Amino acid sequence: MQRYEIIVIGGGAAGWAAAISSARAGKRTLLLERFGYLGGWATAALVNPFMSHRASDGETLVGGLYKELRDRLAAEGSLLGNSFDSETLRFVMQESLLESGAQLRLHTVFDAAKYLPGKKISVVTRSKSGVEEFVCDRLVDCSGDGDAAAALGAGFESGDENGVPQAVTLMFDMGGVELEKVMTYVRDHPDQMRFPKLPAESEPAKLAEGVVSVAGYYDLIAEARSKGEYQAAGELIFFIGRPHKGEVVFNTTHVGNIDGTNAEDLTKAEIESRRQMASIVSFVKKYVPGFEKSYLLRSAEHVGIRETRRIFGDYVFCADDVIEARKFGDCICRLAYPVDIHAGKGDGYTKAEGRQAPNVPPPGDWYEIPYRCLLPVGLENVLVAGRCVSSTQAGHGAIRIIPACVAMGQAAGIAAAISLEHGVSVREIDNTMLMDSLRAQGALV
Ligand SMILES: Cc1cc2nc3c(=O)[nH]c(=O)nc-3n(C[C@H](O)[C@H](O)[C@H](O)COP(=O)(O)OP(=O)(O)OC[C@H]3O[C@@H](n4cnc5c(N)ncnc54)[C@H](O)[C@@H]3O)c2cc1C
Numbered sequence: 001m002q003r004y005e006i007i008v009i010g011g012g013a014a015g016w017a018a019a020i021s022s023a024r025a026g027k028r029t030l031l032l033e034r035f036g037y038l039g040g041w042a043t044a045a046l047v048n049p050f051m052s053h054r055a056s057d058g059e060t061l062v063g064g065l066y067k068e069l070r071d072r073l074a075a076e077g078s079l080l081g082n083s084f085d086s087e088t089l090r091f092v093m094q095e096s097l098l099e100s101g102a103q104l105r106l107h108t109v110f111d112a113a114k115y116l117p118g119k120k121i122s123v124v125t126r127s128k129s130g131v132e133e134f135v136c137d138r139l140v141d142c143s144g145d146g147d148a149a150a151a152l153g154a155g156f157e158s159g160d161e162n163g164v165p166q167a168v169t170l171m172f173d174m175g176g177v178e179l180e181k182v183m184t185y186v187r188d189h190p191d192q193m194r195f196p197k198l199p200a201e202s203e204p205a206k207l208a209e210g211v212v213s214v215a216g217y218y219d220l221i222a223e224a225r226s227k228g229e230y231q232a233a234g235e236l237i238f239f240i241g242r243p244h245k246g247e248v249v250f251n252t253t254h255v256g257n258i259d260g261t262n263a264e265d266l267t268k269a270e271i272e273s274r275r276q277m278a279s280i281v282s283f284v285k286k287y288v289p290g291f292e293k294s295y296l297l298r299s300a301e302h303v304g305i306r307e308t309r310r311i312f313g314d315y316v317f318c319a320d321d322v323i324e325a326r327k328f329g330d331c332i333c334r335l336a337y338p339v340d341i342h343a344g345k346g347d348g349y350t351k352a353e354g355r356q357a358p359n360v361p362p363p364g365d366w367y368e369i370p371y372r373c374l375l376p377v378g379l380e381n382v383l384v385a386g387r388c389v390s391s392t393q394a395g396h397g398a399i400r401i402i403p404a405c406v407a408m409g410q411a412a413g414i415a416a417a418i419s420l421e422h423g424v425s426v427r428e429i430d431n432t433m434l435m436d437s438l439r440a441q442g443a444l445v
Pocket of ligand 1: 047403
């Protein structure tokens with residue numbers, strides 16, 4: 001049996017940050033990850049770009065480890081605006097984690113957890129080494145699915161009022177795309193685009209040098225569908241440029257009614273979304289100007305799951321927190337990203353934006369995520385961070401983005417370390433001390 005002060009489950013955006021901040025605080029820290037690399041959905045699911053970490057007036061809202069990550073990507077020439085290269089991300093996350101002194105165990109699946117006398121926590125894993133047990137004083141669940149918190153008995157909910165979660169998406173990268181040609185068509189056909197709608201004087205060559213983000217091609221899709229040459233969901237395709245020339249990532253496939261904690265559903269999602277991907281690849285090569293010589297570069301290793309368990313915490317983050325730009329005395333992250341929900345049925349993107357209700361804070365303003373969202377009701381010495389935190393579906397739709405997951409993870413790691421340092425539970429730590437520690441590490445709270 002191996003003993004650690006802090007164990008972090010899951011090495012996605014949140015878990016990476018939690019393990020680094022706890023190790024930097026001098027705590028013996030272990031990060032357990034089921035895949036062979038770090039990044040979670042930002043690498044395994046090919047999610048890109050980082051959604052906005054700024055207010056509408058441009059003020060930067062998220063700093064700390066998120067800034068460090070961006071700086072390292074930029075130093076490698078792998079960041080363009082908010083768009084990043086996912087291979088470089090795997091590498092810089094790995095190296096920065098190891099530099100922090102945290103220990104890393106890859107290819108290891110969390111299986112079970114239970115409390116031991118003295119409120120220590122036993123964590124059981126499965127891997128090629130067999131079944132192993134680890135013991136820790138504090139557990140930070142960054143599995144995205146709340147696997148560990150649920151195993152310890154935390155309550156949770158999933159999906160909308162009927163339990164239907166947001167649709168899932170298999171992301172994929174294409175290379176060999178002639179972006180100048182793409183942007184020429186986009187400029188000349190604003191009626192065919194949901195975005196961008198470019199002024200006639202726009203220069204495609206210049207646009208192609210920046211971050212390309214395109215959603216549309218309504219008539220081409222309708223034509224291909226009528227000929228039996230398009231089988232994916234939705235009325236449009238959506239792709240975003242990667243930092244490397246001629247590479248774009250598609251966020252277009254959608255499969256509905258998938259429970260990301262159910263292997264049967266996941267199998268169905270992988271099969272169906274891969275069929276959609278094949279159809280989209282054939283379609284763009286035949287129909288979309290600029291894609292004639294393009295090719296499928298890579299598909300995600302795991303279909304992207306937007307939401308599964310949202311663990312019940314001491315505070316449940318909701319849409320009103322976003323719209324009313326609420327501030328909290330235990331703020332761990334500032335954000336202005338809107339409530340963003342992909343319909344659960346899996347119909348895909350439509351020409352018109354469906355949402356009528358307000359979904360953003362007032363111009364220039366922001367909202368805050370309270371530390372209490374990280375504290376599972378009824379559990380001691382356990383924190384959750386990232387996309388499994390306590391929230392309604394709408395609240396979750398705002399705070400699930402990568403910059404926020406990094407910020408929540410950083411706060412969870414520091415909070416776990418403070419609670420050990422002061423011999424109190426994670427629920428009893430002083431908010432001022434937490435926020436001061438976060439500020440000392442560059443966080444903007
Ligand atoms: C299709 C899609 C598109 C998105 N688009 C954007 C976007 O454009 N911009 C943006 O900012 N955000 C986007 N998001 C949201 C964002 O990607 C995620 O919410 C965020 O990356 C979640 O980070 P996390 O660390 O909380 O969880 P995850 O990234 O899910 O990481 C969890 C980690 O835990 C590991 N794990 C899980 N279970 C176990 C276990 N039992 N044992 C061991 N390890 C385990 C996983 O392998 C993974 O590495 C998108 C999400 C999806 C699915």
